[in-house]
Amino acid sequence: MTTDSWVNETLYPAWGQRFRVWHELARVQSAFQDIMIFESETHGRVMLLDGVVQITEGDEFVYQEMITHPPLLAHGAAERVLIIGAGDGGVLKRVLQHRNVTRAVMVEIDGEVIRLAKQFLPGIGGTAWTDPRAEVIVGDGIDYVQRAPDAAFDVLIVDSTDPIGVGEALFTDDFYANAARILAPGGLIVNQCGVPFMQADELGDTSLRRAKFFPHVGAYVAAVPTYVGGFMTLGFAAKVPGLDAVPVATIRARAEAAGMLGTTRYWTPEVHWSAFQLPPYIARHLPPRG
Amino acid sequence: MTTDSWVNETLYPAWGQRFRVWHELARVQSAFQDIMIFESETHGRVMLLDGVVQITEGDEFVYQEMITHPPLLAHGAAERVLIIGAGDGGVLKRVLQHRNVTRAVMVEIDGEVIRLAKQFLPGIGGTAWTDPRAEVIVGDGIDYVQRAPDAAFDVLIVDSTDPIGVGEALFTDDFYANAARILAPGGLIVNQCGVPFMQADELGDTSLRRAKFFPHVGAYVAAVPTYVGGFMTLGFAAKVPGLDAVPVATIRARAEAAGMLGTTRYWTPEVHWSAFQLPPYIARHLPPRG
Numbered sequence: 400m401t402t403d404s405w406v407n408e409t410l411y412p413a414w415g416q417r418f419r420v421w422h423e424l425a426r427v428q429s430a431f432q433d434i435m436i437f438e439s440e441t442h443g444r445v446m447l448l449d450g451v452v453q454i455t456e457g458d459e460f461v462y463q464e465m466i467t468h469p470p471l472l473a474h475g476a477a478e479r480v481l482i483i484g485a486g487d488g489g490v491l492k493r494v495l496q497h498r499n500v501t502r503a504v505m506v507e508i509d510g511e512v513i514r515l516a517k518q519f520l521p522g523i524g525g526t527a528w529t530d531p532r533a534e535v536i537v538g539d540g541i542d543y544v545q546r547a548p549d550a551a552f553d554v555l556i557v558d559s560t561d562p563i564g565v566g567e568a569l570f571t572d573d574f575y576a577n578a579a580r581i582l583a584p585g586g587l588i589v590n591q592c593g594v595p596f597m598q599a600d601e602l603g604d605t606s607l608r609r610a611k612f613f614p615h616v617g618a619y620v621a622a623v624p625t626y627v628g629g630f631m632t633l634g635f636a637a638k639v640p641g642l643d644a645v646p647v648a649t650i651r652a653r654a655e656a657a658g659m660l661g662t663t664r665y666w667t668p669e670v671h672w673s674a675f676q677l678p679p680y681i682a683r684h685l686p687p688r689g
Numbered sequence: 690m691t692t693d694s695w696v697n698e699t700l701y702p703a704w705g706q707r708f709r710v711w712h713e714l715a716r717v718q719s720a721f722q723d724i725m726i727f728e729s730e731t732h733g734r735v736m737l738l739d740g741v742v743q744i745t746e747g748d749e750f751v752y753q754e755m756i757t758h759p760p761l762l763a764h765g766a767a768e769r770v771l772i773i774g775a776g777d778g779g780v781l782k783r784v785l786q787h788r789n790v791t792r793a794v795m796v797e798i799d800g801e802v803i804r805l806a807k808q809f810l811p812g813i814g815g816t817a818w819t820d821p822r823a824e825v826i827v828g829d830g831i832d833y834v835q836r837a838p839d840a841a842f843d844v845l846i847v848d849s850t851d852p853i854g855v856g857e858a859l860f861t862d863d864f865y866a867n868a869a870r871i872l873a874p875g876g877l878i879v880n881q882c883g884v885p886f887m888q889a890d891e892l893g894d895t896s897l898r899r900a901k902f903f904p905h906v907g908a909y910v911a912a913v914p915t916y917v918g919g920f921m922t923l924g925f926a927a928k929v930p931g932l933d934a935v936p937v938a939t940i941r942a943r944a945e946a947a948g949m950l951g952t953t954r955y956w957t958p959e960v961h962w963s964a965f966q967l968p969p970y971i972a973r974h975l976p977p978r979g
Contacts, residue, residue: 407707412730413731414709458886460970623919624884624917627706667969669966676962678960
């Protein structure tokens, strides 16, 4: 609460980032995790879950754009989108920018994250919370995918924490089996896979798991300023081949049809294609190309 | 010197990275700067100049590959390369991987950086220090470019610190004027331009300055794990157009001819092309495309 205090991220025990804090806005122990929101000097408001940076107002656009636009545009005709996690509402907002999306279901396990995001980070979700195409459920994403009907969604976005703590069950065989079942033909799932320079096992392990249930598995990258350690990876798994190599011109045409071309600060059709070009130090953690 | 001490990078006053230190290896106040080398728990050995991380054993490959291979391969026939700074020897090593390079001159102002790098980071420069094509000069890069003959080099790589302290004079009109003079027709200069999410002015200001002396100015990006804050930019300025858009197949053929294809951990022909695709939040700091 002082004006010269620092918050150290605790994701890695011996390296990490720190922020000077203007003032703390919220500190809540929910049923699931420790939630902290503070006003930083450099990045606007920052939300941490269990000591790990989830989002800052300054750079949220990078992560939100890159976990949303590549899967929707690689698919090309996504109408029904399921989002698991993403309680701040930023992914929901980006999904709804695609005018061809008819239904976006968001399942966030921790209602406190939603409540605090609406109160302290209202710009991140914006008007998405009240969009008639959106259905926001406070509940267990694992449970939701178990109960959802077959082929109910075109794209599934898993915006979870790392596979420790509350996010762990989103990286299991059972989860991916259900994900494959509830995705329609042509569908794909995307989930955040950490920063491979620091967490290579996360990408490697979850890629192998996805490969059990999907014939086409890969990853793409984004340079998120506050997910420190170089590129973060977004793992994808698809029912059809080629979604990682859609030509730039096709992506551009789809983005124009979706009505979201020109709305972005990180994503472009060229950045989209480029994100799938993995440096060898990352590519070696993926299973042989399917 | 204790086993539970931390080093906080001081580049930005209110945000940054910190490393837990196994032990300090060297701490020298040279005629130019404060040089510190320590053994980290996470990134191998780390070198700081005036409190700013310059290089770590763990991730040096990203920066060294990306400041070297794109300019040499975009040029396509680079034989004579001038390196300013880069006292650790890592850029020199990458330049000499190109078998068509006949002469690589490296001018580092601080002999203490070279001495300490050879002693504590010997793997970074490797055998480059004794390569017969290499000429290592301890001296002032500004002075060198003033005295060098016209059209003496094909590529000029400026691996300086940020434009504060000792690196400042490498970002002046006078420096770029001489750079243009000593580059042969078809030549280009590359220099590091910081992390635009945190230091956007650095890219904007130096791009405008380069544009006074070169007709074709731009930038490309790399995600360097310990240059925290998202993409860093490498600014380039060229005498001929199109060097930022050489097709992937051409780059691959040149890399094969140069004998360095398959030696890299970050760079590939596809990553090369992709690096020039700038996110809008970065592109807007560049002058209109020339």
